Amino acid sequence: MAPIPETNPAVYAQYQTKWSELPSTEDAWVARAQEVAKVLAQDAAQRDQENRSPRAEVALLKYSGLLKLLGPKKYGGGEQPWSVGYKAIREVAKADGSIGMLLGYHLLWSTTANVVGTPEQADRTHQLIITNNYFVGGAVNPRDSDLKITADGDHIVFSGNKFFNTGGVVSDLTVLEGVLDGTQDHIFALVKTDQPGIQFAHNWHNIGLRLTESGGVKIDNVRAPWTDALGWDASTKQPREDTLKIAFATLLLPTIQLVFSNFYLGIALGSLEFASKYTTTATRAWPFGGDNKESATDEFYILERYGNFFAHLRAAEALADRAGDQISGLYARYSSDKAVLTPRERGEVAEWVASVKIVTTDVGLRVTSGVFEVTGSRATASKVGLDRFWRDIRVHTLHDPVAYKNREVGRYALLNEVPEPSWYT
Template sequence: MTTNSNSIVVPQTDPSKYAEYETKWSKLSLPGNEDQWIARAREVAGILAEDATIRDQENKSPHAEISLLKHSGLLKILGPKQYGGGEQPWEVGYKTIREVAKGDGSIGMLLGYHLLWSTTANIVGTPEQADRYQKLIISNNYFIGGAVNPRDSDLKITSEGDHIVFNGFKNFNTGGVVSDLTVLEGVYESTENHIFAFVETRQPGVQFAHNWHNVGLRLTESGSVKIENVRTPWADALGWDIEKKVPDQGVLGIPFTSLLLPTIQLVFSNFYLGIALGALEYASKYTISSTRAWPFGGDNKDKATDEFYILERYGNFFAHLRAAETLVDRAGKEASAIYAEFSKDRTGLTARRRGELAEWVASTKVVTTDTGLRVTAGVFEVTGAKATSLKVGLDRFWRDIRTHTLHDPVAYKNRELGRFQLLDEIPEPSWYT
């Protein structure tokens, strides 16, 4: 248990639960290639899947689960080797998000958001800031949260000498409660210019409401947060000229810095897909062990696994998920290629190339949303009435994917893709594109 600033007792999971894995993995080197990283993520997913249903129902703050991610090394997968990271491309990071989400959608989502926020300085910061924060985050094995919900009013930023000061409120922040650092973003006073900065999470000015009690993704700590007089040095304002107190146009005035948006949208598609794949696997095991054949169909079978309609549904779900996975992997390769080509020379990325990536990502968002919702709801048709028991826990997959697919309306992704197809228009970068 922990007590927040309002003296509310907040139940949390116990990190000592996974102490054996800290001992086990601390004796090993980090995975060295894609297959090894995916194997590590699959191992983490298996551990989480053992009691995912119970943890979902208990809805405790996921301190233990974050410790498991830290022990596994997955938080470091994208970081530079010189600071102890795995130095893998985004396409491998995406696959590990997907694997973890198969076992527990909440923790797959937290891993995905962390990987995005932990690389924020790489995208919108100066080279010096990017290097400094990679060293800080990777060498300390920090977990990163973010309070950057664009639907709310921007945080207000003022200047006080050598520091900037954040104030405001966000209805949603993901993973902040269990984070070491939190990414804040707001608008600088008397301008329309935005500033991103990392701040220490555990300080009086970062006040979590502990009010995340939603239908799904219950272990993501995505509740509201009040930011009150949180100070950080001007030197930490990512991508700003601290002498002139203006955005550094050599950093922020180019398409590269808008890659945060397609990058995180592709994070979404990967944990949607992971959740759906996890549902299909979970349902398949249930059907084999527990679903009964229907005795009133006129073509009676002894086993549910011989039923035509059950085989047909599973086959159809499998085919669509396999197609979705191929599409998501293709988009991941596109993202990795852009980062590999332009991270050293950001000015080379054109608006057109960035827009084409955004349309690959939009395509994955449409397909993983449609397929994920259909599969996670449809598996009940092939498992039977008894599978609706809370003890079985099959419902968590649909609840998880339904919750996050409301993040931003997929209808706008369809419209965006329609304009690309009919008019050859790439989307303007926005907080959701």
């Protein structure tokens, strides 16, 4: 398919100089994310309807410095913990779920080498990404067949197809993952996106998260040096025999699952904020209830619903922050090769993350659909754009069935079992 039209980065050119310095504290980073959200909120509904490739929106993330939030200061990064990254994702998603999702995936993929790579590879990858202010996408979808990797001298060669990739079309680098031919060993590597061997299908035409460029991609003989095979020894062409590091590498999945939950939460919070403004300015009181009110904001059922939604979102936010602190704690304690991360410690944190996933899925779907009950029938007009919140959260909450998270947490609560690491746990 032909590429869809792109948004123009020139519309955000003023922010390239406005945000010339990075924030230095957690509060300042969250405030920067809120500034980005305020810009995106101005025309979020219109951009959703136009469904253009988000070239400009990624440029805005670059100008804001948010892409550098987790990176080391020595290369110009913010060197913040994941707990701050999660809050930034949430703030951006309040205004635009697609761009919140892109930020979340970038933060995960740009730090992949921290988890599955060697210290030298992580350092080199950070220098590449931060000094160039690169945006990173990923073609890693475990539901598809693995990419095939063949060895060719000092290089590995990736080939295959992925039904989903995220942000690839507008990325500078793409994370690839596959299985080395003749083995069961997986390899991650980052490669330049702009090359003939990466061929995007341009087929992302779904009901929600329309600006994430999450369609298919063909990987045709894409080469990477063995030195970029994350966690592998380039001289022996073997995975590092380091069981402690392998245990640490399993943190990749809880980390990204909590990324998901935070943009779910951001979308739900954004829908309530958006609906609140609509209710206070446009919703009319119901004149046939026998207890007539002059204003919709005096209606008992409207106040009751907003109170209930707000309370549940407040609880979900507290739970998400607690899990973010748990993830950050593990990274702080076990990021060196000498540290020992036990399966039990990893599993305990995975259950915090699973709990957040369950709660944010449930409350997110309930709030984003329920806000129509307190805004009224006129709020369903396309020009209002309230529907995009539900469409966005509905699409991604199907990523992996939440029923399995409920079962997983059930086994933990009932039998004190922690889950085995998997592509989704």
